[in-house]
Amino acid sequence: MSGSPTLENPGASVLATAEAAARHSYGKLVAWLAARSGNVAAAEDALSEAFSAALQTWPIQGCPQNPDAWLLTVARRKLIDQARRQQPEVGPDELETIAASLDEASAEAIPDRRLGLLFACAHPAIDATIRAPLMLQVVLGLEAAQIASAFLMSPAAMSQRLVRAKTKIRQAGIPFHIPEREQMPERLEAVLDAIYTAFSEGWQDPAGADPARRELAEEAIYLCRIVTGLLPSEPEAFGLLALMLYAEARRAARRNLAGAFVPLRQQDTALWNAVMIAQAETALLHASRAGRIGRYQLEAAIQSAHVERHRTGVTNWPAILTLYNALFAVTGSPVAALNRALALAEVAEPEAGPHAALRTLDQLAEDPRLLGYQPYWAARADLLARTGQSALADQAYERAIGLERDPAVRNFLERRRKKEASNG
Numbered sequence: 001m002s003g004s005p006t007l008e009n010p011g012a013s014v015l016a017t018a019e020a021a022a023r024h025s026y027g028k029l030v031a032w033l034a035a036r037s038g039n040v041a042a043a044e045d046a047l048s049e050a051f052s053a054a055l056q057t058w059p060i061q062g063c064p065q066n067p068d069a070w071l072l073t074v075a076r077r078k079l080i081d082q083a084r085r086q087q088p089e090v091g092p093d094e095l096e097t098i099a100a101s102l103d104e105a106s107a108e109a110i111p112d113r114r115l116g117l118l119f120a121c122a123h124p125a126i127d128a129t130i131r132a133p134l135m136l137q138v139v140l141g142l143e144a145a146q147i148a149s150a151f152l153m154s155p156a157a158m159s160q161r162l163v164r165a166k167t168k169i170r171q172a173g174i175p176f177h178i179p180e181r182e183q184m185p186e187r188l189e190a191v192l193d194a195i196y197t198a199f200s201e202g203w204q205d206p207a208g209a210d211p212a213r214r215e216l217a218e219e220a221i222y223l224c225r226i227v228t229g230l231l232p233s234e235p236e237a238f239g240l241l242a243l244m245l246y247a248e249a250r251r252a253a254r255r256n257l258a259g260a261f262v263p264l265r266q267q268d269t270a271l272w273n274a275v276m277i278a279q280a281e282t283a284l285l286h287a288s289r290a291g292r293i294g295r296y297q298l299e300a301a302i303q304s305a306h307v308e309r310h311r312t313g314v315t316n317w318p319a320i321l322t323l324y325n326a327l328f329a330v331t332g333s334p335v336a337a338l339n340r341a342l343a344l345a346e347v348a349e350p351e352a353g354p355h356a357a358l359r360t361l362d363q364l365a366e367d368p369r370l371l372g373y374q375p376y377w378a379a380r381a382d383l384l385a386r387t388g389q390s391a392l393a394d395q396a397y398e399r400a401i402g403l404e405r406d407p408a409v410r411n412f413l414e415r416r417r418k419k420e421a422s423n424g
Contacts, residue, residue: 017063018054025068027139027226031113032072035176037079040117040138040166046078047071114139115230116176118223122190123174126165132194132201133158134165139226140219150201150216178231188231192240192296195223199244204406217248228283238287239297245280246303249273261412269310277307298327302339317346334367335375342379345386354386374403378413385420393420 026047033043050071064070121134133147148158168174179187202217224241231237253271256262284300305319324340327333337360345357361380370376381396397417404410 014055014058014063017058017067018051021051021054021067021071025071026141027114027117028112029068029072029075030138030141031117031176033075033079034120034138035113035116038173038176039170040120041163041170042079042082043075044138046075046082049078050074112230113176114226115178118191118227119178119187120169120174120176121165122187122194123169123172124186124190125168125172125174127161128190130161130165131190132197134162135191135194135223136198136216136219137162138166139223142215142219146215150198184234188234188236191227192224192236195220195227196240196244196296198223199247203247217244220244221248233290235287235290235292236294236296238283239294239300242280242283242287242300243296243303245276245283246300246307249276249280255408259408261406261408263412264306265315272307272310274310277310280304281307293326293330295327295331298323298330302327315346317343321347334364334370335373337364338370338373338376338379345383354383358383358387372403374400374409377403381413381417381420385423390420390423 029047030040030043033046034040037043053074054067054071058064117139118135121138122131126134133151136142136147137144144159144162145155147162148155151158153161178184198216199220202214202220205214205217221241221244224237224244227234227237228241249272250264250267252273253267253269254262262268280300281304284297284304287297287300302320302323305316305323308314308316308319321340321343324336324343328336328340341357341360341364344360345353347353348356358380361376361383364370364376377396377400381393381400384390384393384396394417397413397420401410401413401417404413
């Protein structure tokens with residue numbers, strides 16, 4: 001199975017009930033079945049058959065009082081049938097053992113194993129580049145074609161990689177449980193990084209015109225809510241949730257009515273989603289109470305400082321610079337160093353700031369990771385223009401435009417380039 005089932009319309013009420021189960025319970029049911037069987041692919045197939053049975057049975061017999069329990073019971077039987085078909089030599093006693101391992105959950109409360117499945121997908125034995133797509137499929141039920149489009153890969157290639165990852169989980173006997181405390185930092189970091197990777201892919205479609213990418217951003221936030229709900233004492237999970245909510249809150253302001261790119265400092269804050277910002281602030285406050293600062297909390301705090309303009313009309317650049325200093329100290333990331341330099345350009349004296357920031361960028365130029373990073377060249381072009389180095393600024397703009405995939409951002413940079421050329 002390559003994702004949650006496509007539900008045809010057998011009747012409005014049945015369709016609504018089945019869709020609700022597919023949207024809200026798919027990952028929960030797959031996780032429970034996979035944890036008991038040790039086989040993600042088999043769990044997906046069994047649940048797919050259960051949904052098909054539901055669409056045949058529910059219109060006739062009516063929707064069950066507990067759809068999740070009904071689906072789980074049918075899927076459990078399908079798994080046992082799969083074992084019987086795939087292993088004909090298995091005797092009655094062994095089949096009974098398999099059945100016992102898949103004993104029915106309480107109709108009142110099916111144990112939630114999604115977090116265990118997330119950690120299984122983030123196991124060090126799984127290729128880091130497939131962890132986010134794997135989570136999106138097995139926990140959220142997205143189709144391989146949707147995921148492939150968002151990750152710029154062919155559906156066939158994505159399907160093959162997902163199948164290999166699931167096979168690896170089964171063959172390596174990767175456990176479906178939350179790791180011990182000493183294993184948690186590495187594994188939780190992998191889970192959060194995968195979620196943020198998925199969100200970043202969705203973030204590439206600011207207008208929300210691409211359904212696959214828009215769903216990725218929404219589902220990444222949904223995934224993170226699962227983690228915060230099941231690990232309420234982990235501050236970095238709440239930091240990531242806050243970071244994504246701050247970013248998503250600005251979606252409507254990232255393009256004007258003509259579809260042109262609007263940079264953060266020029267965005268109309270009235271278009272920012274106040275409810276989402278409030279949720280982000282709550283998540284960040286919860287994270288701060290743990291007294292354990294990490295990367296995502298710092299990045300969220302930077303976004304919170306930018307949000308201050310929504311309330312005061314002024315960007316708090318000194319606070320942003322301080323936070324970027326801390327972020328760089330924690331991560332050593334050249335991207336953090338780049339943004340720290342840009343904040344420095346705003347904090348220092350108008351004449352000295354851009355020169356000081358440019359000196360920092362000159363030092364960063366030695367890092368090969370930035371050679372193909374568009375924001376570096378766009379920032380460099382802006383600072384060179386502000387320091388009167390028009391010819392070098394034009395070269396940097398050309399490099400930034402060549403690296404940018406988003407047509408709206410390319411057009412923005414081209415306009416800036418022409419403006420600086422005319423001023424020069």
